[in-house]
Amino acid sequence: MAPPPFDLCVVIDDDDDILIATALLLRGLFAEVVTARTPDEVLPVIRARRPDVVLLDANFARGATDAAEGLALLDTLLRIDAEMVVVMITAHAGVNVAVEAMKRGATDFVSKPWSNERLLATVRTAATLRRSRRAVATERARTAVVAQPVAGSTPLIGDAPGMARVHALIGRAGPTDATVLVLGENGTGKELVARALHEQSLRAARPMVTVDLGAITAELIDSELFGHVKGAFTDARADRIGRIQAADGGTLFLDEIGNLPLHLQPKLLTAIEQRQVTPVGANRPVPVDIRIIAATNMTPLMLRDERHFRQDLLFRLNTVEIELPPLRDRRGDIPALIAHYLALYARRYNRAPPEISLAAMTALVAHDWPGNVRALRHAIERAVILAGDAPLGPDDFPLGSTGGTSPTVREAVMPPVDDLNLDRVERRLVEEALRTHGYNISSAAGALGLSRAALYRRMEKYGL
Numbered sequence: 001m002a003p004p005p006f007d008l009c010v011v012i013d014d015d016d017d018i019l020i021a022t023a024l025l026l027r028g029l030f031a032e033v034v035t036a037r038t039p040d041e042v043l044p045v046i047r048a049r050r051p052d053v054v055l056l057d058a059n060f061a062r063g064a065t066d067a068a069e070g071l072a073l074l075d076t077l078l079r080i081d082a083e084m085v086v087v088m089i090t091a092h093a094g095v096n097v098a099v100e101a102m103k104r105g106a107t108d109f110v111s112k113p114w115s116n117e118r119l120l121a122t123v124r125t126a127a128t129l130r131r132s133r134r135a136v137a138t139e140r141a142r143t144a145v146v147a148q149p150v151a152g153s154t155p156l157i158g159d160a161p162g163m164a165r166v167h168a169l170i171g172r173a174g175p176t177d178a179t180v181l182v183l184g185e186n187g188t189g190k191e192l193v194a195r196a197l198h199e200q201s202l203r204a205a206r207p208m209v210t211v212d213l214g215a216i217t218a219e220l221i222d223s224e225l226f227g228h229v230k231g232a233f234t235d236a237r238a239d240r241i242g243r244i245q246a247a248d249g250g251t252l253f254l255d256e257i258g259n260l261p262l263h264l265q266p267k268l269l270t271a272i273e274q275r276q277v278t279p280v281g282a283n284r285p286v287p288v289d290i291r292i293i294a295a296t297n298m299t300p301l302m303l304r305d306e307r308h309f310r311q312d313l314l315f316r317l318n319t320v321e322i323e324l325p326p327l328r329d330r331r332g333d334i335p336a337l338i339a340h341y342l343a344l345y346a347r348r349y350n351r352a353p354p355e356i357s358l359a360a361m362t363a364l365v366a367h368d369w370p371g372n373v374r375a376l377r378h379a380i381e382r383a384v385i386l387a388g389d390a391p392l393g394p395d396d397f398p399l400g401s402t403g404g405t406s407p408t409v410r411e412a413v414m415p416p417v418d419d420l421n422l423d424r425v426e427r428r429l430v431e432e433a434l435r436t437h438g439y440n441i442s443s444a445a446g447a448l449g450l451s452r453a454a455l456y457r458r459m460e461k462y463g464l
Helices: 016-026 039-049 068-080 095-104 116-143 161-173 190-199 218-226 262-274 311-317 331-348 358-366 372-386 407-413 422-436 441-448 452-461
Strands: 006-012 030-036 053-057 086-090 108-111 144-146 180-183 207-212 251-255 291-296 320-323
Touching: 006 016, 006 039, 006 116, 016 030, 016 116, 030 039, 039 068, 053 068, 053 116, 068 086, 068 095, 086 095, 086 116, 095 108, 108 116, 161 190, 161 320, 180 190, 190 207, 190 251, 190 291, 218 262, 262 311, 331 358, 331 372, 372 422, 422 441, 422 452, 441 452
Parallel strands: 006 030, 006 053, 053 086, 086 108, 180 291, 180 320, 207 251, 251 291
Antiparallel strands: 144 207
16 A cells, blocks of 8 residues: 655644544545644644644634634744645635635635545645645755855955956846846856855845856756656656756856757746746746846857857846956956965965965966966965975966977876876876866867866866
8 A cells, every 4th residue: 555645734623523534534645644623732743843734724712703813823834934835724605714814825725614525635736835845945955056155265356447347247236136147268257256246136145056057968958957847758757846946036147158059048038038937848837036147258259149149048148248357357466366365275275375486476477377267276276285385486386388288298197107096197187188278178178088068077076
């Protein structure tokens, strides 16, 4: 015999006959049905176990008909758990009570006397809704990155003219719900701009869900963004909400939006325009309330090429456009960035912050940094790890040519004869490819013979 599909139902009614009949009727639907004649008997159970459904009578005192007690308890239950599913039990023709209960947050109502079929259908639907709400909460917890500064994370540092404009645009666009498109080369800090926008918005207390479209294979993007229903495809063993729905109430950050396949761009456009998504395999759309921030390293010229990007989608995304300058165009910010990363990695590796020589500082400021701030950060981390007692000099930083990989470089990343560990060899090759190509993911992946997604997985594996 299959177990009941749901766990717990609580029934509160002052009529013992109704309690007994309801418990018997619902025992095939719930593993446990707890009944009580007064709220005080069962509130501790509700607080501790958060039932799937609460069936709540509108009146408890003898002769009461105004539903004041039931409505007051409804308010209490929703204060305990705003997502609680409550079905009100009303007297025959108690339409006004039912309407008021629904306004206050009740999920549904049943009127006495009821038919067993009607009660079962109502309670089953309510329990399914509760399960769906819990699934959404679980998925949000799995995917959401709440936009709070992570310990040791990088603030948006810089006051050069190009960065001053960026800060000004963030200050003006942040408090609005405007869709923002962030442009910039790899490593310039596009995600930091997205976080700053979210933190200054009215949605700051809600999640910011990040989707890196460059790290998801094209075959999975549809399911990841929009979700799917059970049976939609071979591996769809259960319903799963997508990242868009997980961001409901908050901010959705679509990183590397230029990687979104052309055939999925109309679907995203529809979701943005109608503020609803249709999971793969589903027939009905689901409403969502989201603010969208997108980012790409594509040039404005490429974005305006229909072969790469739909123009109607571009117009929806770039209500506000923020372009981050490359590091070579704001060299005046480099000393502040160096100071920040020296202190950050000294704390991380439990070392005293190393001194940096004037020659090293001059070399770092003069370098073009093809990988931008990300490349500078990696260079500083490496120098801190390998630092001795002497101040850091130019030779402590990998500032050589960023062109093709020379034989000398290839020899440098080959393992010593006594170290043939495959993971260590692979890590060295990935590091060298990233450094050689200025942390341009596409170029480094091509040099390694990998897809962008495969390179991202290896970077995650080795903490790069």
